[in-house]
Amino acid sequence: MKAIQEFIKNTTNRFEVWDNLLRHHRPTQVAEVGVYKGKFSEHILKCFPEIQRYIMIDPWRHLPDWNKPANTEDEMFESFFHEAMRVTEFARDRRVVLRGKTTEVSHDIPDGSLDFAYIDGDHTLRGITIDLIQMYPKIKEGGWIGGDDFRPGIWEHPLNFEPSLVFPFVVHFAEAVGATLYAMPHAQFLIHKLSGAEFVFHDLTGKYQSTALRSQLVRM
Ligand SMILES: C[S@@+](CC[C@H](N)C(=O)[O-])C[C@H]1O[C@@H](n2cnc3c(N)ncnc32)[C@H](O)[C@@H]1O
Numbered sequence: 001m002k003a004i005q006e007f008i009k010n011t012t013n014r015f016e017v018w019d020n021l022l023r024h025h026r027p028t029q030v031a032e033v034g035v036y037k038g039k040f041s042e043h044i045l046k047c048f049p050e051i052q053r054y055i056m057i058d059p060w061r062h063l064p065d066w067n068k069p070a071n072t073e074d075e076m077f078e079s080f081f082h083e084a085m086r087v088t089e090f091a092r093d094r095r096v097v098l099r100g101k102t103t104e105v106s107h108d109i110p111d112g113s114l115d116f117a118y119i120d121g122d123h124t125l126r127g128i129t130i131d132l133i134q135m136y137p138k139i140k141e142g143g144w145i146g147g148d149d150f151r152p153g154i155w156e157h158p159l160n161f162e163p164s165l166v167f168p169f170v171v172h173f174a175e176a177v178g179a180t181l182y183a184m185p186h187a188q189f190l191i192h193k194l195s196g197a198e199f200v201f202h203d204l205t206g207k208y209q210s211t212a213l214r215s216q217l218v219r220m
Pocket residue numbers: 032033034035036037038039040041057058059060061063066070100101102103120121122127
């Protein structure tokens with residue numbers, strides 16, 4: 001835990017958190033779920049030339065059952081796909097593009113093959129449930145799974161959109177698999193996959209009071 005506390009010290013954005021963490025762990029096999037325009041992929045691939053395989057998972061298409069503001073039209077997603085390809089072109093030999101939803105493409109990734117996966121796709125309850133359950137087995141023993149939008153409040157967007165439930169679902173997931181979970185600044189979470197470990201939630205931000213949802217819900 002001390003090491004993680006050092007990694008997050010004085011960070012001003014999520015990129016610095018992951019830079020510090022990955023600089024320490026030096027992963028070679030990485031996946032990102034939800035790539036969008038490729039900003040995170042570009043950054044990580046540039047900073048870590050030792051990454052041999054960087055799997056980019058995204059459908060880059062309109063999804064009829066994803067009620068979030070980022071769910072734009074197909075033409076727009078097509079341009080985001082080209083943007084993601086353009087900004088990671090320098091690493092074309094190291095990137096693997098799996099164009100599809102997690103459920104459509106995750107079977108292409110062998111179990112126990114990844115050092116690190118970054119989950120940043122569909123942040124609804126359905127999305128984070130599917131992504132964690134599908135991607136966790138892909139992580140090696142001793143590896144890490146982290147992600148974005150781990151916010152104490154579920155109403156990230158106006159009420160006509162689905163709430164974001166990365167928190168508290170990730171907490172319940174870590175408890176279910178008996179893993180150590182860290183809440184880090186800039187709405188990032190990190191789970192360490194280690195057999196024989198017990199569930200512990202280290203909130204390094206002091207922002208996550210309760211996993212209960214009652215106070216955030218109003219009867220319509
Ligand atoms: C927040 S953006 C990702 C941002 C990117 N990780 C970054 O840091 O630059 C969310 C992305 O998740 C993708 N997405 C939505 N549902 C998905 C699913 N079921 N499986 C995989 N990706 C999904 C969307 O197409 C969108 O591009």
